[in-house]
Amino acid sequence: MMHTDTIVALATPAGAGAIAVIRLSGDEAISIASQLFHSVSGKNLEHQKSHTVHLGHIVDGNKTLDEVLATVFKNPNSYTGENVVEISCHGSSYIQQEIIQLCLRNGCRMAQPGEFTLRAFLNGKMDLSQAEAVADLISSDSAASHQLAIQQMRGGFSSEIKKLREELLNFASLIELELDFAEEDVEFANRDEFQKLISKIILVFKRLIDSFATGNVLKNGIPVAIVGEPNVGKSTLLNALLNEERAIVSDIAGTTRDTIEDEITLGGIGFRFIDTAGIRETTDTIEGLGIQKTFQKIEQAQVVIYLFDAEKFHHEVSGSGSKFKVEIETIKNKYPQKNLVIVANKIDKLSEWEIENLQKEIENLHLISAKTHTGVEGLQNKLLDFVNTGALRNNETIVTNSRHYDAMLKALEEIIKVQDGLDSNLSGDLLAIDIRQALHYFGEITGEISNDELLGNIFANFCIGK
Incomplete structure (x- = not known):
């Protein structure tokens, strides 16, 4: 990669749009652009001050390609520390490519990925971490x-x-x-x-x-695994958190056989939610593989939401021998470093008395109805409590x-x-x-x-x- 020649590239996303910006950088950037650019006021770009914008046309021989704005930055007062010209043209893909090809024919080279920023680093405009x-x-x-x-x-x-x-x-x-x-x-x-x-x-x-x-988690998003038995509403909760029908919801146990992931921003923080296969004993090979992957996702997650069916808990089992309590303690013991949120779903099917008894049975329980979205916002706020944003708020490094x-x-x-x-x-x-x-x-x-x-x-x- 040569760092002395003049490079050109599209600085805006590829494809059609209202406008596009084509960037040139290098010793000959202004002189090359001045050959292609005809100012409406007859000005020559080489004689213009830095940080000035000029209206004119890009011309290829006798053919006018587009009416554009040309912005001139003279070294060292530019992003790269070199002479830079930015051509703002109409966003037609055809126009973009015609102007870039014209620049290439007149002495430019196509820029490599990140080459403008690399030149900024090499020319002392920023250090490597910047x-x-x-x-x-x-x-x-x-x-x-x-x-x-x-x-x-x-x-x-x-x-x-x-x-x-x-x-x-x-x-x-x-x-x-x-x-x-x-x-x-x-x-x-x-x-x-x-x-x-x-x-x-x-x-x-x-x-x-x-x-x-x-x-790392603030930059890449906080992974949250939603785990529990089959048919307790994990997919319904995922859909409620995302506010869209992302996962298939069915009364048939074992519907989710693989992990489903999606991201959402809560309070300015990115969360990556993972809907996992229900944990249970199964003879189904495919479902079994999904359950294995569930435990892998728990390993990778920073927060684990253990979801259970409140109605099933109330009617099937109660007291210290509850299998739900056993599963909760198993997850706590197996993953002691994980932030665990215990969530009872389907509370819309319980009476106030039954809900009070449920809360007495399990400490720090969060109550929701994923179907009616009751308690979902509170759950989102609880997830935010796990994020250490103090350093971010205090502008610490x-x-x-x-x-x-x-x-x-x-x-x-x-x-x-x-x-x-x-x-x-x-x-x-x-x-x-x-x-x-x-x-x-x-x-x-x-x-x-x-x-x-x-x-x-x-x-x-x-x-x-x-």
């Missing part, structure tokens, strides 16, 4: 994931890492300097101050590493990227080695080795240390035109 946040922002589908991406794109995460890296680099330089005066036995780096910095870095990194669990998480784990490991070395009065030359390794992982996060393979993997996931 560049990655651009992709997260584009794919954000809830208020929480949007806020996390905006926070990272503004540099909230990387600025914290950079500041710590600079302080560590300063001490590393002093220790390296001590090695040059080893024979004179001088100490330039104050060990007490260095110990304070190392303790501070460890504290910050542990907080950031712990935040990944929250960040939250890690959402697995690459950053992995680099921080490695950096923390090296920093702990440095701390152990300080505690045992390790010599400066050995301390310097661990410090250099820690600095390496710090730099990997923000891109101060990178390679072509790493950049290729990151930007390959971007859309073309960004």
Whole structure:
């Protein structure tokens, strides 16, 4: 991938629309665009100021392709740090392709996925973690994931890492300097101050590493498994939560034989609901496979909704020997780390007295009628209570990227080695080795240390035109 030539791509989604934006970037972007663009006022784009918009026509020889607006951004004051022209044309797929082909014939090259943002990184317009946040922002589908991406794109995460890296680099330089005066036995780096910095870095990194669990679910959605016996209303509840007929509902037990998944946003947080096959003893091979998958989904879920038939509970069994209670305790014991919500369905078929007895039998019980939507909104609010959004509300730094998480784990490991070395009065030359390794992982996060393979993997996931 060359980074000196001029690239072009459609910056808006492919397909017909009201308008489309075609972006050019590179040293020759303005000169190439000026050859194709005829201003209605006779202006030459090359002689215009940066951040100006001009009305005119894109012309191919004697053929006018479209009336457009051309926006000029001159380096370094552009998204990529290069000369950039954005052509806003009518959204016909034919017009889009004709203009792009015309640009290609006049010296442009088609941009690779994420190449505009890659150039922004290479030209120092943003660091690597901010560049990655651009992709997260584009794919954000809830208020929480949007806020996390905006926070990272503004540099909230990387600025914290950079500041710590600079302080560590300063001490590393002093220790390296001590090695040059080893024979004179001088100490330039104050060990007490260095110990304070190392303790501070460890504290910050542990907080950031712990935040990944929250960040990951806020970014990707919180998986919620709906489990229970057959025919207790799991599919009806899924449909009620989604407010659409997503799952097949039937009085026949064992209708759901595979997992059904769908997503919804509640209170700005994405939830991924999983309707599972009913848990019971069965000789049906297909249903049995579905039940196996149910337990797999429970393993993957962060929240488990155990749903049972309130009417069946009341009429069949009561007291401490209830099979429903046994199943609840089994799930609690098998998955002690899971957030469990115990839900009684079909309460519309019970009297007030029967409901009161039910609540006495099972603690922290949530009552609903999925069929009539009674209690469904309350259940949604209960699910939101499980989400730790305190850090998000307080605008704290939250890690959402697995690459950053992995680099921080490695950096923390090296920093702990440095701390152990300080505690045992390790010599400066050995301390310097661990410090250099820690600095390496710090730099990997923000891109101060990178390679072509790493950049290729990151930007390959971007859309073309960004």
